[in-house]
Amino acid sequence: MSKNYSILDLIRRNRSPLENHLIDGLVDGRVSRRDFVRHGSLLGLSLPLLGRIGMAAGLGGMPSLARAQGAPGATIRVASSVPAATIDPVTIADAGGLLVMQQVAEFLCVDGPDLVLQPALAESWKPNDTGTVWTFKLRKGVKFHSGGEMKADDVVASIDRLADPANSSNALSVFTGILQKGASKKVDDYTVEFHLDAPNGNFPYMLSSDNYNAVIIPASYKGDYEKSFDGTGPFKIEKYTAKVGASFVRNEDYWGPKALPERTEFTFFTDTQPQILALQGGQVDIINQLPVLAGVALLNDPNIDIISLKSSAHQQLHMRCDEGPLKDARVRRAIALCLDRDKLAAGLMKGRSALGNDSPFAAVYPSTDTSVPQRKQDIAQAKQLMEAAGLGQGFKITLTTERYLEIPEYAQLIQNWVKEIGVELDLNILDQGGYYGDAVFGKSNWLDSVMGITDYGHRGVPNVYLAAPLKSEGTWNAAHFKNKDYDALATSYIAALDLEAQKADAGKIQKLLLEETPVIFGYFYDYLTATAKGVAGVQPTAMSQLFLDKASKA
């Protein structure tokens, strides 16, 4: 298809330099269509507009996010983990609890499949020239279940509540150094400005479903969320019983298209196996989150469909850079070279993962520099590095980790692989409480262990992974990695608004981390949701959310 420059010029006329640079990248072929959509959505360009630009650039229409409509009126039954604590948008931290909350309360935007940001309570957003102020335009006519209209005051109060250190906010770690209490400003009833501590090119993700606490609830909220379950969502609470389950009914006053299901039911399970049996026994229609090893029986079951989302979730294998034999970067690289990543992806993860290249830049991120060579197993080179470091005879060391998902099996594989270069690995596998401890340096096996594996959940942008576990002053820097060049590159990446600038920084970070290897990123696992055959229109996110407004049953 040929390019239509007259339409492109028309579109470019009202756009900011940043947006036009992205459009130029698409037209010139520097930016792929997929990356253009994802980064365009981050800059606040609407999906229809992105589609028009794609057509004008001769690339055809953009992939439609619309789903086929099924029959209305179903009751959709979901198996979920038990909410670990009382459900409160400010403090909630677990998958079971946020799944319930997300049924009734909505975000300003949603980090959808393929990491494209979709408008929800915000219709659009855009940064200033430096990325220090982001302006969000709110949707009009949105009603809370309790009756009032959602306006800028509610958005400001909801985000301020999360940014306030006095509120026990679980989102405080997301906002620290980025957005302070009082920095969210109402411009008018339908416009809010967020004044950031520093430039941030990915800020909309922090107000999206990616930051699962960032739902918008009334400004008057004072606590006791389980008494109201107030929100703006397509479903309203019918009944909630702690530790047992929850049910929801369609919200007839919803601002968008009405939900297809008449009711949804959530049943809480403390373990995965009973969820699997319940799905096989026809007592539930969906398992929200299916760990790959526990769910092997379902992966090839003809009566079950698996929704597989590419994600950035991974297991970080950290190595202490400040003491012991791992202080030498050559030794850390040698250990990383022992891993057979193809076997990890195909065997351990049953093909439901993408290869990691020892940096947090997963393949799903548009900013990832794919020209950086993939690290592969190379025992000969690993042995040479050990010799060069004066450790050709090997050494003995302890790998401390948590009993969670496939981590124990992953640790055993590593234990076997590093034997080939003389490294004798003792495994110290703890329950999660024992591993994380108080989660501060000096009181945590996670942060104090010489070598460890830690589960990191999905994020739509790599900002958190780049800062907390890898920056010199990072609060989760278990590797005790201190590198000024890295810190500067990470800061530069986080500030960059432009995709190509992000890519340039990403490439430098990827190369630096391959050289230093404080953390091994072996693979990025897919987020799996299992549904019974005939259940359609289910939209999970890799953050454990589940959108059921378009769900139906055959």
Place this chain on the structure above:
Amino acid sequence: MVFLGGQVLPGNVGRAILGPFADQRAVDALNHTLGVDRPLLTQYWGWISNFVQGDMGTSYIFRSPVAPFVIDALGNSMKLATVAFVLVVPIGILGGVVAALNLNRPLDRIISLGGLSVTVLPEFVTGIILILIFGVWLRWLPISAAWPRDAGFFTQLYYLILPSLPLFLVLFGYIARMARSGMIEALDSDYTRTAVLKGLPWRTVIWRHVLRNALLPTITVIATQTGYLIGGLVVIETLFRYQGIGSLIFTAARGKDFPMLESGILTIGIVYAVATLIADFLYSMLNPRIRLGSDQ
């Protein structure tokens, strides 16, 4: 002991609720709100002084009173235990009696070896096998023990059949073995021989002389299993998604929810004590020689 034991576990309540990746300032604020940053003795005294007045305190995790959680969970555990008992006690005793009356014959071996075999199988193994057969393949029974809202007595019973079966299998061999050995001993005793020689009918000998004495140790065993059935069913409760007191305590321990943990454990202790008291009472009913004040 539970309180002190809980203190040596790593982590703290705020961290357990907010997770390992929460900001330390948020964790500190939550610990302060919950009052768990106070001195240990203050915390303990606050809880125990309320408990003796009938107030179990407020759950750290659920931010609501503990008592309804414990009462609900205890009620559920007692329902499940009752169904299991109603199934296993008569059948187990009958099995033991039949085995003893057929000593060293094929029927004895079937009951003894069969009972022993199923007793040693862990509940999660038998539970999953039963779920697969009756829940997944045949679809005769619900695989979850959590009955629908407003379910009546028979519906609740229907939902409890499958989770009570693994308990039946675990306890059957145990009770049958005790009943069998008690019967063998009683059948071999002087008073049985005397009763037979007196010319009493065999049925009267068994009912009035043998069973009454043979079942004494079995009753003690049944009483000791009551505590297990009420408080130790974490595996069954997890497998069948049942909200019993075992899973309540397990969850509370994981979340460092001490008011819930301590109240749950103390409640189970009370259940044990009551079960033992009932066993003593039954024992004295069946054996007049140990009745207090008796001169026989």
